Amino acid sequence: MRYYVLDRGDQLSVELSEKFHQLAAKQGLQLDAESPDIVVSIGGDGTMLHAFHTFIDRIPSISFVGVHTGHLGFFADWQANEIPELVDMITRHKDESLLKPRIVHYPLIELEIQKKSGTSSYICLNEFTLKGVDGTIVAQVDINDQMFEMFRGDGFCISTPSGSTAYNKSLGGAIIHPSIKALQISEIASINNRVFRTIGSSLVLPKHHHCDIYSRKEQNLLLTLDHINYPISDLISVRCQVAKQSVSFVRYRPFPFWNRVRNAFLG
Known part of the structure; x- marks a missing residue:
């Protein structure tokens, strides 16, 4: 061993x-x-x-x-x-x-981040967050390649079931058992008016669904993958989905x- x-x-x-x-x-x-x-x-x-x-x-x-x-x-x-x-x-x-x-397997989030400077992929154990650095962000949210909402606010938190008890919970998201292969999208301080309308509650997507977040203005953003921060100013989009691989914990x-x-x- x-x-x-x-x-x-x-x-x-x-x-x-x-x-x-x-x-x-x-x-x-x-x-x-x-x-x-x-x-x-x-x-x-x-x-x-x-x-x-x-x-x-x-x-x-x-x-x-x-x-x-x-x-x-x-x-x-x-x-x-x-x-x-x-x-x-x-x-x-x-x-x-x-x-x-006993070995238990927890779902992970797979991200594909497309920037003007190139495309990269990441895996998250807990959550991925996207926030504005200089103020609120403006972003279009698509689910399964269909436009869902136009967002303005502080940002997004996309969590795994094991991460649902962390930042996601403080945003009013649900606690999800990690045996469920899903991801959760929670808005961070969304602004709702006659121009910007959002669902205003957390969304849970199963493993065969995906979410795309498109940057809709020139903006300085902070992407956080678990505990790792990535400042970015040329974001085009982020695709989020349940990863094909999982993490194993020994019990x-x-x-x-x-x-x-x-x-x-x-x-």
Whole structure:
């Protein structure tokens, strides 16, 4: 079993990372920064996003597991004091002849960003946001190649089901179970008058649908892919859809999604 650990960098997370390495070495686990089978994130949800994008080129062959040392570890199954138990679980399951852990697959968002300077593609674990830098943005929204609305406002948040509990939720979007292959479009402070009319509520698109956002004026924009920011001034369009690939999380013990939601928001 090849593994890699990525920690948040604070004292507790670094200490837990060192402890994990010590215990893993005793159990015969192999540290591999290039092609690990499992990536352990020690920190908060931001650390998991960092881990995801660090290994984004190897997503189909990697499983992730989170250890919570932050304020809100929605992706984390394990607490700081459970490192020995986690290493023991991984060790027990490294032999393929033994009972394998459960692997859950969460949908991702695939983006195709077309600019005057070229076209690029990205994958998001949580969400993609598009905002104006100098003021409100003006954009046309098409769904499945049909014009849907002309938008003016602060921007958009397009989230995965696993990201529906993050920025999307603060915008009044729905919480969606990550077993549902869908994406959610939420408006950020839309302006509604006789010129600009928007739906005013979040939209959920299934995996076989897509959404296009067209820039309709010269404007400085900020594209944020999870935690990564990209300023852009020559945007033509963004196409959003559920990605063909998914992200894998390894579950060594049950931790139902709705338990996570309850623990995170209700206590």
